[in-house]
Amino acid sequence: MRIRLIWEGRTKNTQLRALEEDYTARLKHFAELVVEEIRPASKQAAREAVHRNERITAPERRLLEKVKHGYKVFLDASGRHWTSEEFSAWLGEQALRGRQELVFLVGAPGGFSAAFKQQADLLLALSRMTLTRDWARALLLEQIYRGFTILRGYPYAK
Amino acid sequence: MRIRLIWEGRTKNTQLRALEEDYTARLKHFAELVVEEIRPASKQAAREAVHRNERITAPERRLLEKVKHGYKVFLDASGRHWTSEEFSAWLGEQALRGRQELVFLVGAPGGFSAAFKQQADLLLALSRMTLTRDWARALLLEQIYRGFTILRGYPYAK
Numbered sequence: 001m002r003i004r005l006i007w008e009g010r011t012k013n014t015q016l017r018a019l020e021e022d023y024t025a026r027l028k029h030f031a032e033l034v035v036e037e038i039r040p041a042s043k044q045a046a047r048e049a050v051h052r053n054e055r056i057t058a059p060e061r062r063l064l065e066k067v068k069h070g071y072k073v074f075l076d077a078s079g080r081h082w083t084s085e086e087f088s089a090w091l092g093e094q095a096l097r098g099r100q101e102l103v104f105l106v107g108a109p110g111g112f113s114a115a116f117k118q119q120a121d122l123l124l125a126l127s128r129m130t131l132t133r134d135w136a137r138a139l140l141l142e143q144i145y146r147g148f149t150i151l152r153g154y155p156y157a158k
Numbered sequence: 159m160r161i162r163l164i165w166e167g168r169t170k171n172t173q174l175r176a177l178e179e180d181y182t183a184r185l186k187h188f189a190e191l192v193v194e195e196i197r198p199a200s201k202q203a204a205r206e207a208v209h210r211n212e213r214i215t216a217p218e219r220r221l222l223e224k225v226k227h228g229y230k231v232f233l234d235a236s237g238r239h240w241t242s243e244e245f246s247a248w249l250g251e252q253a254l255r256g257r258q259e260l261v262f263l264v265g266a267p268g269g270f271s272a273a274f275k276q277q278a279d280l281l282l283a284l285s286r287m288t289l290t291r292d293w294a295r296a297l298l299l300e301q302i303y304r305g306f307t308i309l310r311g312y313p314y315a316k
Contacts, residue, residue, distance in 0.1 A: 013177075015173040015174075015176045015177045015180070016173075016177070018173045019171075019173045019174070022173070081239075081285075081286045082286060082287070083286045083287060083288070084287045084288040085288075087287065126285060126287060127239075127284060127285035127286075127287070128239045128240060128241045128285075129240070129241060129242045129245065129284060129285070129297075129301055129304075130241070130242040130243075130304065135297070135300065139287075139293070139297075142293065143287055146287075146288065
């Protein structure tokens with residue numbers, strides 16, 4: 001099962017970037033992992049995308065085309081608030097079903113437009129609290145890693 | 159308003175420790191901040207404390223004595239799941255009421271015993287997902303910082 005993580009631009013916070021790299025390296029023991037830092041939409045375009053909810057923008061359409069063969073998980077505050085055990089069970093289920101590719105999309109803090117969110121197979125929330133995009137990326141990687149350690153009964157620091 | 163953060167032992171993960179230090183430094187613009195790394199309970203004692211729920215242990219009693227003048231917030235998965243805005247509003251309310259001291263206690267991932275939890279003025283959860291103690295410390299500091307930036311209308315990275 002391949003796991004693709006897609007987000008806009010490079011993670012700016014040095015420590016969170018280091019955490020990201022650390023968990024990316026650890027995760028490679030469990031899954032084929034691809035992190036794709038796509039070109040950020042202009043601020044203007046991002047603002048418009050959130051407010052203009054009725055239809056998908058051209059960059060969003062191109063992004064959906066890129067991930068059309070995967071199961072699409074968008075990180076969004078309006079999504080499911082799972083425990084790590086629930087998330088891990090879901091990961092295991094995907095592997096059991098022979099899912100080829102999981103795609104995780106981390107957006108801007110403003111979130112995704114309603115029209116774009118409708119394209120997700122799953123909306124997932126990490127916390128009710130607001131996380132910067134850098135925190136969300138690092139924590140998502142940590143939780144995917146934790147999910148696999150739970151599935152495999154692998155020891156993991158508490 | 160003084161903010162005391164109390165936890166057992168030094169944060170081990172280098173990056174999360176650096177994040178902790180970064181947010182500690184930033185928070186000093188907003189509040190008097192004290193981080194106290196207390197001596198960890200023995201593993202045996204910690205295990206016993208969680209299972210023996212009927213009464214408070216001697217180290218817990220000493221800890222409660224140390225913080226008896228403060229408003230006690232224990233981080234616990236069974237606590238309130240607030241948004242950052244709700245947490246920020248609560249912080250502002252504490253300051254308005256002239257609260258002298260807020261004490262945040264971050265425990266082991268096993269959590270606190272039921273008897274000890276009853277001593278809290280507030281139980282607070284950062285996420286339904288399990289966080290290592292190192293992650294919980296860094297994220298708590300980040301959310302306190304975010305809370306103050308919301309209260310003061312201070313610009314903060316997204």
